[in-house]
Amino acid sequence: MKVGVVGMGLIGGSMAKAIHKKTEHTVIGWDASETVRLSAKLLEAADEFMVDGNPKDCDLVLIALYPQATVDYVRQHAKDFKKGAMVVDCAGVKRLVCQNVQDIAAENGFIFIGAHPMAGIERSGFNFSSEKIFEGATMILTPFRGTDIADVDRLSQFFKSIGFARMQVATDAEHDQMIAYTSQLAHVVSSAYIKSELSPNFKGFSAGSFHDMTRVAKLNETMWTELFLVNKDYLADEIDGLVERLQAYSKVIRNGDGDTLKAMLKDGKEKRLAVDVVKEFD
Amino acid sequence: MKVGVVGMGLIGGSMAKAIHKKTEHTVIGWDASETVRLSAKLLEAADEFMVDGNPKDCDLVLIALYPQATVDYVRQHAKDFKKGAMVVDCAGVKRLVCQNVQDIAAENGFIFIGAHPMAGIERSGFNFSSEKIFEGATMILTPFRGTDIADVDRLSQFFKSIGFARMQVATDAEHDQMIAYTSQLAHVVSSAYIKSELSPNFKGFSAGSFHDMTRVAKLNETMWTELFLVNKDYLADEIDGLVERLQAYSKVIRNGDGDTLKAMLKDGKEKRLAVDVVKEFD
Structure with a gap:
């Protein structure tokens, strides 16, 4: 054809x-x-x-x-x-x-x-x-x-x-909501992550996690600006949700609340392991 | 010896x-x-x-x-x-x-x-x-x-x-501050990222960025709890700094301010490209 x-x-x-x-x-x-x-x-x-x-x-x-x-x-x-x-x-x-x-x-x-x-x-x-x-x-x-x-x-x-x-x-809406989380949010985080005042001094202090966390900051800003704005409701909700979760980590860390922090990290580990389990049956 | x-x-x-x-x-x-x-x-x-x-x-x-x-x-x-x-x-x-x-x-x-x-x-x-x-x-x-x-x-x-x-x-303090940013913050973000209510539905919607963003959530929570709490001043400052930057993205996205968003993404891209330049001369 x-x-x-x-x-x-x-x-x-x-x-x-x-x-x-x-x-x-x-x-x-x-x-x-x-x-x-x-x-x-x-x-x-x-x-x-x-x-x-x-x-x-x-x-x-x-x-x-x-x-x-x-x-x-x-x-x-x-x-x-x-x-x-x-x-x-x-x-x-x-x-x-x-x-x-x-x-x-x-x-x-x-x-x-x-x-x-x-x-x-x-x-x-x-x-x-x-x-x-x-x-x-x-x-x-x-x-x-x-x-x-x-x-x-x-x-x-x-x-x-x-x-x-x-x-x-x-459906188109299911797609847009999931993509806001799995892809668009990752690009926003990556872009925000690299902007710490400390980033110019990263040399010698970075392992894989820093590179993974910032890789997709190398994006085409014209295209992503349009993608983000067309999906702004779902994306802004995901950013705000992540912000809330990060604030919870910041609070328990500042308070030195080890038991709560450990439970939060364990929960995150288990949720991430669940992703691997699904992947294995792909 | x-x-x-x-x-x-x-x-x-x-x-x-x-x-x-x-x-x-x-x-x-x-x-x-x-x-x-x-x-x-x-x-x-x-x-x-x-x-x-x-x-x-x-x-x-x-x-x-x-x-x-x-x-x-x-x-x-x-x-x-x-x-x-x-x-x-x-x-x-x-x-x-x-x-x-x-x-x-x-x-x-x-x-x-x-x-x-x-x-x-x-x-x-x-x-x-x-x-x-x-x-x-x-x-x-x-x-x-x-x-x-x-x-x-x-x-x-x-x-x-x-x-x-x-x-x-x-120095020990320089180390702790840089590591709070390049490594500890990445682990916190990864752990917080995976906890969206949408994460159980990721299958079929995830590309490399989602996996990179959540990889280090698979951590030893006992060890990382101690590492985070011993370094809580620097780490909490880095989390709070990232939260502020994410809030700025959320705001311009909700407002549909394309020019500002594009400039923010371009700045992030350039900062990330600078990391690659340094790496090339490693």
Whole structure:
């Protein structure tokens, strides 16, 4: 089939490369930047390119743009999608995208399914894209209520064919709430952690925990600002929850209350061990 | 020379194994637990054992006990150390230990140097010890003012011979303040992070950042309770500082202030990139 890839940054570029290398499908690429299109052509990440981003003739269209740009793209090309085509976005927040395109899809006769690849590196752009980044990763799918299970299954098989190990289905709101905790909060903490006045003196005093704790502070601030603000209710609640828990630790530590502190640390250890148990049965 | 190793848990056990395998020194081990002594004997982690923990005849004594137990041990055996012997502790906090043993060392004619190996895993006890855990690691040394540089150099050569890659010298207070930030705070955050009500549902929604952020919640709560409380002033200040910074993120996110948020994230990215630059010249 003909697969359109709109937006050839880290995720879109990697999708194009993975489809090109691992399947027989034809990749019809598009990126607003001519430099990116030329790079994609040179590296044979796409077989052809769309004209002005028009997705006509594509059986499957993967949109890998920022959230608001995704909505804008679907709106702009609402009448260009092939009837019955499957259109899938890859944005890191799902309510904004899914809620804004649902009616457009129904009115214009294409199928829309939200998706969020749980893969990424602390780099962005086509130059860092690779057909390997999805290997072993989870793809979260957020289909609308009433979506035909056969379509979800077809999409799922497609993503597995380009390297994804497993699918996770959720509503857009469930996705946004969980992602606020498992991913967005981690990026906020990492960014806040590195800003201690002591950080310039870390050399010689850091072990793995410091590096793990600050790794994702190396983020694309433009993209993450949009992701955070689109999800601000869930994310701010998670930050505030963590703040409250940290304040409880600070209090028992200042008070020298060893028994309480030990019980709190034991509880944290047990909750973390439970995560490992689940992982083992993945 | 004869090297005493007092306390054969993860760190002491690993030291004994590393000395035994990588040097010609004789290891005289000791652990209060008979089971540990028997394990150490079976695995040939020590050539001989002390009698009731008495360090007599040892040229170098490495103490790998909890902080208060370290002070108690030095006090109890103050008159047993060989004159001119070098006595080194491995505790993760240095003010409590160094400040309490300084006079004892001077009065009893042995040299004391504080040390903190920046190595460890989320496991404890002799059974997890390995001669490899110090490979490539930094050893922080906190000698008293006035310590002969030749002695510090001798100790430094010894630690390099068992695998350490580099030494970092600091005062005990500098050490405790930096460690509160680079290591202790990471453990507190990790423990607090995992306690969101959402954590049992993480499956399918977690990427590397969630795992990095929570990894060290798997800690030995008895040891870390003591380490935190002995360093409570510096640690509580670091927690409170992080809480303030997180509250600033929460506020701009709730307010939807994109320009400020973007500037905050960019600042965090740049501070984190500076860490990488320093690491490259390690």
